[in-house]
Each structure stands twice: as structure tokens, then as C-alpha cells.
Amino acid sequence: MTPVGPGAPQPGGEAPARGDHRTGLTLVVPERAGHGQLAAELRARVGREVRFDVTARGAYSTDGSNYRQVPIAVVVPRTVADGAEALAVCREHDVPVLSRGGGTSLGGQGTNTAVVIDWTAHCNRLVSVDPDARTCVVEPGIVLDDLNAQLARYGLQFGPRPATHSHCALGGMIGNNSCGSTAQRYGKTVDNVRRLEIATYGGLRCWVGPTAGEELETITSGAGERAQLYRGLRHLGDRYGELVRDRYPDIPRRVSGYNLDALLPDQGFDVARLLVGSEGTLATVLHAELDLVPTLPCTSMLVLGFDDIIAAADAVPAVLDGCPDTPLQVEALDHRLVEIMEHLGSHLDSIRALPGGQAWLMIQFGAESQDECDAHAHALLDALGKHTEDDDVALTDDPARTAKMMAAREAGLGVTARAPLMHDTWEGWEDSAVPPERLGDYLRALRDLFAEFGLGAPSLYGHFGHGCVHTRIPFRLESAGGVTDFRRFLERAADLVVSFGGSLSGEHGDGQARGELLERMFGPELVAGFGELKALFDPANRMNPGKVVDPYRVDENLRLGAGWRPTPYATGFGYPDDGGSFTSAVMRCVGIGECRRSSPQGGVMCPSYQVTRSEEHSTRGRARLLFEMLEGHPDSAVTDGFRSGAVRDALDLCLACKGCKSDCPVGVDMATYKAEFLSQHYRHRVRPAAHYSMGWLPLWARLARLAPGPADAALHAPVLARLGKRLVGIAPERVAPHFAGQTLQEWWATRDRPAADPRDPRTVVLWPDTFTNHFDPHVGRAAVEVLEAAGFTVHVPAEPLCCGLTWISTGQLGIAKRVLGRTVAALRPWIEAGTLVVGLEPSCTAVFRADAPELLPGDTDVQRLAGRFATLSEALLGHAPHGWTPPRLDRAAIVQTHCHQHAITGSDPDTELMRRAGIDAERLDSGCCGLAGNFGFEAGHYDVSMACAEQALLPAVRDAAPETLVLADGFSCRTQIAHGAPGRRAIHLAEALRAPVSSTDSTNAQKE
Template identity: 50%
Template structure:
């Protein structure tokens, strides 16, 4: 659906009513705000209708009520780091990250936490650590991703080998449907299910239809759903089966804002091992590392993470984390194997037992027992998606096939076949990921700029899908389907189960207003591309050379891939203005997105005279924290100097700037 489907009159009336009704919340329909939310960390760009940042849950409910009257779609968004396009749409976007971020309660005895959807994962983990507990799933974005976003994507992370995916750690959800029903959902006994159906009304209708859906498709679900640790693609219809306690909350995990809005969640906490060690194995190749993974699993590590030499080589070319890289043992691929226990001695003993038993393919190893060294090595792994972007002398890489998952016992063979497929298409990619659960991340040099490149990309996606299905795997093992993979779901599940997904969504969202075009009845994979064949940015002359970006300001701005490290609220330099304001426009990513939209010229058309960009850049301290800490070295300080030089060529500088600029002359006169 395109933005021009909605008349200016309707949008203006919607904005007016939202501002009138939502006293204290923030309602933003200006071009700059919509530009900030037009993309996530994926290949996609869709201009939203507007943005609401609710201050209270009641205002979120009221926003939904108003949107329903105007029949506009809704999309609830957290940190905006999604890689499959599920966090951008032509919709009214509700951002929960600024205000709806309270940890309501922690019950250490029951090992449960009550949270609002905008709670940052690390904030919950730090609060839980007071009781030596943690929330198990921990993606690389743990210092900025929100619990609502994790529930939407069914996020996993490093430690899901022992602690499970988000779906395994959700006990109950308070939800709101687009048509206004507010209720708590969780596991449901057969007696409770009967009572809920007999209660009638909209609630009874939902449960009756869910039961009918389960009964109709149960045999197919049991037959077709992959029996692997990291099946994230599709809806969690298996959670409705009797053996899974008809767990409605868990069935809604991973629905990517396509079914309901999450108002509150009760999540499980688990013991947090206080003493950890990191065993790093070096191998000759990544597929050999994949072979060894299954031999490590019986030793019950907390995690098994893999990474290859291509990622490390790219980081060296970018002079990133050079001191940390020296901690890796020799090899062309590595496994990071973590053990934990009640004492350091216990953890070391577990690691040493593995060292004795798993030596048949290991080139070298290092056992890191001090927290500082372990943190340095984890920083390498967490660079992940951005580590292979903006590498000098190399073509750009993109998501689009970056988190397939197979049975970890067949991982080595899958990696060989996948590498062969990459070679067939003349693609290059680093390979890394959560090897303990068979999830492989890739960042591939697709050509998304030319029609022929898109045709090749489509052909590759079909073959890559068929390869994963051959191994009984999942198209997504972590990042979700969104727009990037939803079109391919019939090849994985078959048409009948895809129809079941459509029916599941219709039970919750009969008007098809929740994040339309994602997962169910999806937009085409090659539509709405951020930098597709129609991308023709303005190419202004610049004062700075931008030599590392081929002298191209647009390429410099496009370094930002949206991973959002600049949105963290604790630690590091980047980004001080965001830490204080919690405003996207004052993050490194937000400023880069505004400059991208200026060069795009669709929303922001005043080029160097764009006031919104000037205002966003004014709070930049030019500390260079972004250039140092951003995985792709986005240099907002330089971009600010470039923009301001052009802006003030046409505008009066502030009085204080003029005075400071003339200090040498004034000092001479005063002397």
C-alpha cells in the first residue's frame, strides 16, 4: 500500500484528533519525523503516515481507538533494528521505547518479571542480576533492543542453547487487538478453553476460532514444522497444540506486530552463572568448525558461537578492534564456547574437560578466564552485521539472506553446500552465527541497484530456500520473516500452512490493519527497496573529500546500516545527545537517516537549507565518538561540518558564532 492511498485531509484530521486526545504524548506528522521512521536495519524503506510516542499505556490504547476510526494501519516499533523490514510500513507507527520502558515488578522467588514493551533488554538484565537472575535470550543488540521488539521478532541471541528463544521465556502477555479488545493471554487448559469459548463476545469468538484452527491443522503442523532449535519463520501455531498447553501468548510471539499490540509481558527469568570462562577454538575453515559443533553440545556449554576469517579480515582492513583480534588463537575460523558455574574452578574444569576430548580438528585454542579478555572477544562477535560493511576496496554487503537455521548436527555439510551456492552466484560473504543451534548469519554482496542484479538475487533466494528446506531447516532462525522472507514461506511450509497463517492473522486482525504486507499476503521481496534501481540520490559538491567513500557524500551517509549501537543508554561515548534526550533524531543513526532523506529528496526537499537537519545536528558535540565506536565508522562530526558550511552560506550565523569567529581580530584590537 502506498502513502497516496490516504488523502491529505484524512491524514490532517487524524493528526489533529491524536494531538487533541493524547495530552502529554507526542504526535509527529512532520516530514523529518516520518523520515526518521521510514526504515529499520533492513533493505526496505516505506514512509509512515505519522508517528505517535505514547507516554502511557492508556494513550497507546487511545491511539489504537483513533486509528481504527480512520481505518489506518498500525505498526508498533521498539529500537528499529529489525533486519527483515518488519519495523517499517505505510502505517501509523507507535514508538514504545521512549516512555513505555518500565520494569513493573520482579519476583525473584517465582523467577518472573513484569515489563512494559519499551524496556531495554540490558536494563532488565541489570535489574535481575541483583537476584543472580537474567533474561535468557540476548541478541547482539542487547544494549538497545526492547522486550516488545524481542517478542515481536522471537529474538534469540548467544545463549539460547541453554536458555531458549524469546518464545520459550514468555509466560503471559497483555494484548490489545485493533478492534479494541484488551485481555491477558497465556497457557490455556482444555477446561479454561471451553469456558472462554462459552463466555461469548469477541473473546469467545477468538478462542473458538483458535481451537478450530488448531484442530484443523494440527496434523500438518506436527508434520511440517521443522524439528530444530531455531525455527523462527512463520507463526508459532505449534504452541496451540495440546502438548504445548494451548499457549496463546507464545503463539503470538514472533508475529511482528501483524496480529496484536503488546501492552505488558510477564517473562521468565533464569539463574545467571556468576563465574564464566570463554574457550576459543581455532579451525582451518568455517565448515570444519560446523562439523565440530555437534561434538561440543554434549558438554552443555552456555553457548557455541562461530565466526570466520572473512569477518576478521574485514575488521583488520577497517582497523577495527585490532587489540581485541589479537586474543584469537591461530586459524581461519573460530568457535567461542562459554561455560558457567557457581565458581571459577567449576567453569574452568568444564572447559578443560572439553579441551581433552575435542582435539581431532582443532588448530589452536585459548581459554580466557578474566572478564576483561572475554568482553573483548565478545565485542568482536557482536560487531556482526556491521563488521563487513563499508570495507575499503570491497563492494557493499546487505541483509536479505542472513539468518537461516538447520539442525546443528548437520551444520558442517550445510555450510559447505551454502558456500558452494554463493560461489555459483559469484557472491561473497562472511559466515558467522549461533552455531550451537545451527543458525548461520551472512552479509552478502548482493547487487540491489540494477534490474539484472535483482533478478540474480531472486534466483539465489529461491535456491537458498530450497537448500535450507532440504536440510529440514528454517528460512529465519532469529530475525523473522517481515518482507525479506515472507514471499518464500510456501516453499518451506507448503500452501496449506501458509493459508493457516493467514487464518491465524484474520482471527486477531480481521480488518488486516496490523502491519500489513509482512508475513501474511506479503509485499514482494524486491519492492520498497531503500537503495534499489530507482535510487538516484542528489550528488552535491562538497568541501570534504570523503575519499574513503569514493568522494561521494551519499555513500558516506549510507555507511549507516541501522544497527543502532548509537541508541545504547549506558557505556561508551556514542551518542551523548541520544543518551540525554532518548530522541532518534539526536542519535548517529537518526542524523544519518535524515541526511539520506535529504539526498533522496522525496520528504526533505530543501537540500542544504533543511531546518530539521540543522536542528538535529546542532546537539552533535562533534566528539567523534561515532567514528570511533560505530561498527561502520559513521562520522557525523564531519557530516555536520559539511552540512553547516552549506547551510550558513545561505543563512546568518548566530551572534555568538560570529563573535567567536572574530576573536583573533578582537583580541588584537584589545591588545
């Protein structure tokens, strides 16, 4: 048996003095070798999703905080009963337990050397709704947005709305007492919880809530564990009541510490409220009964500009006094946050809509009518002596514009993590709160503290209506001196916020980040009371140990730290945005968890998570495994580096869609990391068969031209095709695409045309990508007609050219570089002339715009080509001779945006071109089509591939009216649609623009 955790006794002696520990509770964890019986019993009694493997342990090794602890195991219960049974098994084996929601905790609450129970995959039901009482009962794994979507039919919602609303779980919100922007109106999570069904480590399972008067007397006079617990709680409330009244700050955002105030008589002796914010250290939540609020049909957003963020903070009291009704939110952001977003090209529409100023307050009103909302906003303006005509005022009641503005504010955590021209920033002091009337003075003092420690001027933003300040600070956590300064700063900042009557945490909770500092806020007596409360619920100290009570030091278990020594690797990609470092690239992931959205919601990231609901198949989970692979810690979960089978398996279901490159707030590019990993993993080793078949597709396509008929027949002959697919690693369910009878280049060679002049500004090179050239040459011919009709002189290269995409996606980077080198050499005259190159296949265009410059960062021609490689829409809108207009179609269309286009080039030019052509386009919120180049063709991927398509794309195509166009520029997208929706064919935008398409063409195809 090995002692683990704070205050654990050492062999032959007393518990060590570590940090500021007080209770000395013991935590003992069996040796790894002793986990066999635990694993066997968990699997026998809980189910098959019991994970002791490297993949699961590495994926759950950290949360959204600075901290890291490799878990003992991960349990993903199928039912709430399974989760309770897992807790019972852990009790019988005397091992610690961590209940986890979305894993976005910023204080280290979601990481521990424990058995992690992840409720989100399956225990995510809305159990019941009582519309009259405005309550509902939920399981702990339900995501907030999913809950509110189901409640919408009743005109109800759960009020608090953290920035992570698209992926945070209600169980986690209860554990951390989450708030969000709408807490201004609706309060914290604790204010919206009616009852909880809990399970304690000791085996008690019961519902808890307000328990006053006769009911409390009945319970405490009885026998059994519940009676004993309630007697202890009653004694605790009596003993510490006066201290609680005296020392708990009377502010809207006191989240730090246990809610001992819930035990006071005037609070109804509410055990449910007591447990909210306890971070899984006291009990596990099995079900929650929640109070709901009506949805408000109308809103208005008033934005006020100020000279700086401190001036905005100073104005908060006047804003609150001037509001005729409690606003939904009073948010703030500063010029630094806006500058970062401008540099990153993020939320540009939103920040351009801001009024004049260097800092802004965003006040949102909600009501039953728009007139009432607008009246509230105008009343506030009148109280402040301002007008809508002022340069520093913006007022809108457009829900779309309001949503965009709020998205910019909610992006703060992500965009400040990798701020340009700054060292990486970290949590630690990211959510302190003070009385709103003292906010301006607090920010002045906080800025002075930043200056004293040489931390520059980090962005300041947050929930200013409640005095809650968000920031990320450039601590140097990779050096001993930096860690020392980190600790010193937190101690000084804790004393500072207490001096203003504030709270260490105003939203994110304590965990390890602030647990050690609680005595500075509450004093030793109340902290001793926290220890007594912990002992009542969890005397063995097995529930998320080391957090809140008897805490780990703020400067141990760091994800980095002075002892962090990652293995340096020579890499294939240059990582120019990460200082040339693969390690730095992997560290982009700070655990925000946007990749864990349960549906595309207008984005792409992360399709494999959306259909598997498995952490290791999220962008974050893969990033965690890659971090463990760097072997920076002695206890790294992954010990075999790039040869790791665990990392390979986690990356296997990455579709390389690049959605994370654009949708992830910190720009994680898992497609690139996967290609890098495959390159290193298979170096000097035999690769999977699909890497030789799909990876070398451009070569096989060229060889097929020697006998195109027989080659195509062999691919589709029943017996040969089945055998061939098995040999080359292709999914048996897939049908190989047909080779064209004549390639685009062959067709071009037959045309009687004058030679194109590279120096003529009307000349464009049409890129003959492998897919268009060999499989869909009619798309290329349509593009030629459209470009020529627009006044361009088109040139199609005659030599075999390739962007190297298939070699990149299969991690054959050496070949990809050589292929790109030959391509650049062939295009050099056009590159030197600055000729526009037009791409029709979005994935190939993305290679030239993004992958090629990263593979060959020192090649000037590659950089030049990246700047002159355009989509068809970009060419037509931005470079066509003056006066060109597209043909009018006046047709409805549904549009599947290729994921690489979404991530790299964007779809705005397509949208504008379709508008001009009279195409009434509905852009599907379908995410990735699921085929994703070679992914959906590879054996073992078919089910995931089709599940991705069935989320939104294929149902939308099947439901579309026969006369509706189905537009998809990506070859993979069109292939997936043809496979999954027989009878409907998607066409390229070039085909739609070539000539009006017959409204009776129910297949939407223009076949040869």
C-alpha cells in the first residue's frame, strides 16, 4: 500500500507538514499492481466502460486548470444506479473517488489520483418537468444547453448560464456553484437548486433539501447514518452560525468555501444548498431537482464605451442604480481583449459593432415585450445622461447581433490563453470578486500588484455587475522562480481581495487553486469548521481529497512546474505560430472543452466526440494524451513517446477535419498533430494497408490512366472488389468512386485555345486536383466555363501535379514535402508572375493556404503561392473583370460546407456569390460530413463516419424538396451524400453557376 494525498502518513512516522494542512486525514491508495481486483469488481458490477488503460488515464489527467494528477481509473456509468454502484465498489476497496462533469474546472477540482466517474456520456437525461411548479429533475451529466433546448417547449430554462453552456454539465455546475453572465438576474447555481439526491462514500443514499422545524426534529431524533449526519450538521450550524454571519462576505459572488450559511435557521437548514459548490468533496450528486425560470421572448443590449476598464468599473454602481429592472447581465471587456481578438481574426463582426471607447459595459435587458426591453435601456441612458446618438453608446434589439456580442465576451478565457506578443497565460487568480461599489478601486490595486510582480497588463473583463473579475496572468510556471512568484502573488492577491470585502473565487470555486488560501479569507476557526463538515460527510477523506479541506499546496501537482522536462522532438511540421515547437503546439489546449459540444451548433469540432461522447475522442482528450506523451513528468501516463499505441488509438478516430483549428478558442490543430504523430509513429515501420492505398491515391489514379476501363471494372467487380478492399484496408461497406473516362487534363488538352500569359492579370491557373481531375472532371469543366464567362483566361497545367493531401493526412510527411516541392517547381513561372491559382477542392486549397507553409516554412515560393491560392468564389468576387455578374438561378439550396473550408478559407465569399446568383441558400449546421477524405473509407471507421453524417447532413438531404439544390464543393461531402442518400446527388457550386439547373432534376446532378 502506497500513501497518496495530503497529510498521508509516511512509513514509520507521522503525517508530514505540507503547506497549511489542518485535519491530518489519511488517504491511502493501493499500489497499481493491486488494482486487478478493483478492476474486476467494477467491471462485474458496473459495466464494460471501466477503464484502467493508459488512454483513459491520460485523457483525464487534468481539467481546465494549472493542475495535473493521473487518475487510478475512469468509470463511465450507463445509469445513475451504475454510478452509485461504482462508488460502493470504491468504498469496499478503500480508494478515492472523483465525480466529474464537463471537466472544465479552473481550480483543479476535476483532476485527482482517484477513480474518476464521468457522468456525461450516458447519465444525461431530463427525468421530469413540472411546468406549473417550474421545476425539473435531471441526471448529473446533462449539458446545460441540451437541458434548456428540451425545456424550451415549456417556455422555461435553467437561469445561470456559464460561458461553457454548450458543454458544461449540471452536475459540474452544482459541484462548482457555477454562475455565468445571467447570474446578474437569476443568481448562482445554489440559488436555483431545490433538492439533490446524493450518495456519500459511507453508503448513504437519500434526497436532501430544506429541512426545517418538525421534519428536522424527526430526522435528528431517529437512528441510522442520515440521522447521525443531520445531528452533526445541526451542531455545526449552531457552533459556527455567528462566525458565518460575521465573516462570510455579503456580496453577490461569494463562491469560495463551503456554504455553511445554508445551515442557518433563516436559510431553512438547506442541505442541498450546503452541498452546492462542495466540488465533490462531500458527496456525489445522483439527481437534482432544479428551479426554473421563464424564457424571455425579447431582449435588448446596451453597450457603453469608456476610456479604460477601470472607468467602466467605476461606472457600475451608477449603472445598477439607473436600471429600472434587474438586467439579465452586466458584462465588461477591455481594449486588450479586443486587440487579441483582432490579432487572431476572432469575432471580428462582434467587436466592430462596439461603440467608441477602450473598455465597454454590456447591459442586457429581458422582458415579455420589445417595447419594455427598449424602455429599460432608454431609462438607463436617461439616468446616466447619455443618448443613443453618442459615439460611446450602442443599442440593439437584434438577437443575432446580441448573440455575437456575447460570444465575443464569452471567448475571453480562450483568446487570452495564447495572447499575441505575451508569454502563455494561466489561471490562478481568474475569478476574484468584490462588492460592485468597490470594483474600480480593487482593479487599481490589482494592477499595481501586477506591476510589482512584473506581470504586465493582462486583460481584465468579467461579470462587473456582480464585481467578478476574470483575467489570465502570464505566470512563468515552467521555472522554479516563476512558481515561487506564482505562490507569492496568490498570497498577496488573496490578502488584497479580502481587504476589499471580497471573495477569492466569484465563480470557479476553490479546488487546489484556492483551497490553501481559504484561511486568509475566513480565518482558522471557520476553516476548522470546513474540516468538521468534511469529516461528517466523508470521514475517510476519499471524496475528491486534497481539495478545499486539507488541500494540496497551490504550487504542487502543477501541469508544468520546475520539474517538468518534456522530451524534445524533431518534427515534420514547422509550427511557425508556436515558436517551431511541437510541445508548445500541444500546450495550446487549456481544457476549455468547446470540443465536447454534443452537436455541431454551427461549427465542426469535434465530430468524433459528438458521436462517441468519449473524452479520448475529443480534441481536448487527444491533446491531453499528446501532453502525457511528451513525458515531462516522472508519472507520465504515456511512457513510450511517439511509439505509443494508446495515443495512436485515440488519434485513430480523429477525422482530421481541422474544425478545431477554427472552432477551438485557442486554435488547437489536431489534424496537424495527428499527421505529425503518424509520421513519427510509423517511421521505419510497416504502415496500415490504407496508408498505401488511400495515402498513395494520386499515384494509383495516374497509373489507372494506363487502362482506365479495366481498372474501373476491377474496382467494382463484386468478388474482386470485396477481396481488394480487404487487402488494402478499405471498409467493405464503401463503394469505390468511379474513374472518369476522360480526366480534366485530357479534356483540356483537346481544346483549341490560345496560350495563357502569366503576366496578363486576367489569367488564372485552375488547379487540377486529383479528385476533380480523375473522378469529377465535369466539375472542372464547369469551372472553366464559369471563369471564362467571367472574363478570365484559364490555364490548366498539363503535367501531373499534387498538393500532397493524402500523404499529409496519413502522416507520410517526407513524401508530401517532395510532392509539394515538385509542384512548386512546376508552378514557379506562375508564382513569380503573381498569377491567381483557383482551387475547386476545398481540402486541396486548404493545403496550400495552411499545411504547405507549415511543412515548408522557409520556402518563399510556398509562402507566395499561399497568398495567391483562391477559392472559386474568391476569384469571381475579388478578381473578375469589372461588370461581371453571375447568372440568376432563383433556386433554393441546402449547402454542406466542407470542414477544411470552414476552418481555413471560410465560406463568406460563397454566401455572397450565391446571394448574387439568386440562390436562397440554407447553410446546414451539420458539421463534418463524416467521410473526411480517407477517414470514412478506412476499415473500422464506417460506423463513426455514418453516425457523423446522420447527425444532420443526411436527414436534411433526404428531407429536401426535389427541386432544392444540394450544394457541396467537397468531393468527400458529395461522395458521402451519394452513399447515404441514394437518389440525391450533390453538385459543386461551379456546376450551379455554369447554367441554370432544371427544377425537375430531382437528383441535382449533372452527369457525364
